[in-house]
Amino acid sequence: LSAINRIGLLTGGGDCPGLNAVIRAVTRSAIHNGIEVMGVLDGFNGLITDQFQPLSARDVSGILPRGGTILGTSNKDDPFRCRETAPDGEVTFTDRSDEAVANMERAGIQALIVTGGDGSQTIGLKLCDKGVQVVGIPKTIDNDLMGTDITFGFDSALQCATDALDRLHTTAESHHRVMVLEVMGRNSGWIALMSGIAGGGDIILIPEIDFTFENIVKRIHERRDSGRRFSIIVAAEGARLPDGSVVSRMAPSGNTVLGGVGVVVARRVEADSGMESRVTVLGHLQRGGSPSPFDRILATRFGVKAVEMVMDGQFSRMVCLKTPEISSVPIEEAVASRKNVPPDGETVRFARLVGVSFGDR
Ligand code: F6P
Numbered sequence: 001l002s003a004i005n006r007i008g009l010l011t012g013g014g015d016c017p018g019l020n021a022v023i024r025a026v027t028r029s030a031i032h033n034g035i036e037v038m039g040v041l042d043g044f045n046g047l048i049t050d051q052f053q054p055l056s057a058r059d060v061s062g063i064l065p066r067g068g069t070i071l072g073t074s075n076k077d078d079p080f081r082c083r084e085t086a087p088d089g090e091v092t093f094t095d096r097s098d099e100a101v102a103n104m105e106r107a108g109i110q111a112l113i114v115t116g117g118d119g120s121q122t123i124g125l126k127l128c129d130k131g132v133q134v135v136g137i138p139k140t141i142d143n144d145l146m147g148t149d150i151t152f153g154f155d156s157a158l159q160c161a162t163d164a165l166d167r168l169h170t171t172a173e174s175h176h177r178v179m180v181l182e183v184m185g186r187n188s189g190w191i192a193l194m195s196g197i198a199g200g201g202d203i204i205l206i207p208e209i210d211f212t213f214e215n216i217v218k219r220i221h222e223r224r225d226s227g228r229r230f231s232i233i234v235a236a237e238g239a240r241l242p243d244g245s246v247v248s249r250m251a252p253s254g255n256t257v258l259g260g261v262g263v264v265v266a267r268r269v270e271a272d273s274g275m276e277s278r279v280t281v282l283g284h285l286q287r288g289g290s291p292s293p294f295d296r297i298l299a300t301r302f303g304v305k306a307v308e309m310v311m312d313g314q315f316s317r318m319v320c321l322k323t324p325e326i327s328s329v330p331i332e333e334a335v336a337s338r339k340n341v342p343p344d345g346e347t348v349r350f351a352r353l354v355g356v357s358f359g360d361r
Pocket of ligand 1: 014117142255
């Protein structure tokens with residue numbers, strides 16, 4: 001038996017399909033190996049506010065197909081930078097990481113599994129520097145994390161976006177319209193690119209490739225002139241407008257929230273092309289609901305591997321998929337940079353060869 005007999009399990013950042021599959025896999029395999037699991041509630045917030053909940057096999061029964069996370073999550077809580085707003089509106093940041101570590105110690109947690117994207121893994125790495133034994137599990141619908149071929153959640157988001165494109169196709173075709181679908185992905189274009197290919201999008205706009213409205217309209221007119229009187233545009237929420245700006249706003253949490261590029265594109269394309277245009281913002285539908293079979297399996301493999309790593313003492317590392325193997329990388333490597341779509345990579349090149357325009361030529 002391993003020297004560790006109690007671990008903490010946390011889900012941080014935006015939720016995504018497959019988190020509950022991870023929670024179930026970690027809990028089941030830990031219990032199988034004689035290790036107790038303490039769920040940390042609401043992401044890193046639970047570490048600061050001392051909210052832990054023991055997880056039994058019964059607690060995780062039936063959660064495999066459920067979206068979201070039974071532990072709760074938060075993407076605004078960082079123990080190293082707790083945001084506080086004074087009554088006069090002044091915002092200050094306090095380092096409460098010592099309290100977080102002390103709370104874990106008091107709860108008898110000897111190692112912490114951090115399930116999250118780039119923000120959560122970065123916090124996990126900083127906890128390692130404070131002596132916490134951390135194992136990371138990569139999660140995000142955006143698929144923008146380095147060190148792993150793919151994150152769980154991405155496949156389910158793709159399923160949702162592709163389904164939306166299939167639906168938009170039939171109505172676009174009937175009404176001879178331009179349909180713009182805005183998808184998530186933060187500053188990377190993976191969801192737009194892959195769903196655009198899977199759903200037969202005509203024009204795909206991603207942050208990694210600069211576009212012009214002239215090029216978009218050129219493609220729409222080419223299509224119209226060849227008898228295809230509708231066009232489908234997939235716009236990543238982080239796609240940059242020709243002036244270099246991204247459409248975003250600041251939320252009360254202090255987080256920058258992307259969104260709105262689809263409307264800007266649709267209005268301008270309508271004005272310039274003379275074709276009636278409509279926009280659909282898919283939003284959080286991409287993050288909700290049941291995980292795909294692929295994500296359930298990947299999340300289960302990640303969860304089991306994370307427990308094995310705890311037992312082997314492999315800390316400061318993140319579980320990863322190096323197809324076909326589940327393996328691990330230093331967390332440092334995973335958060336060193338963001339994984340963007342290579343603009344000259346194979347996928348973009350193949351997409352162009354099947355007629356996709358990226359609005360750049
Ligand atoms: O990182 C996942 C993600 O869904 C991004 O695609 C999106 O930009 C962001 O989170 C939205 O965050 P929120 O749920 O805070 O609006």
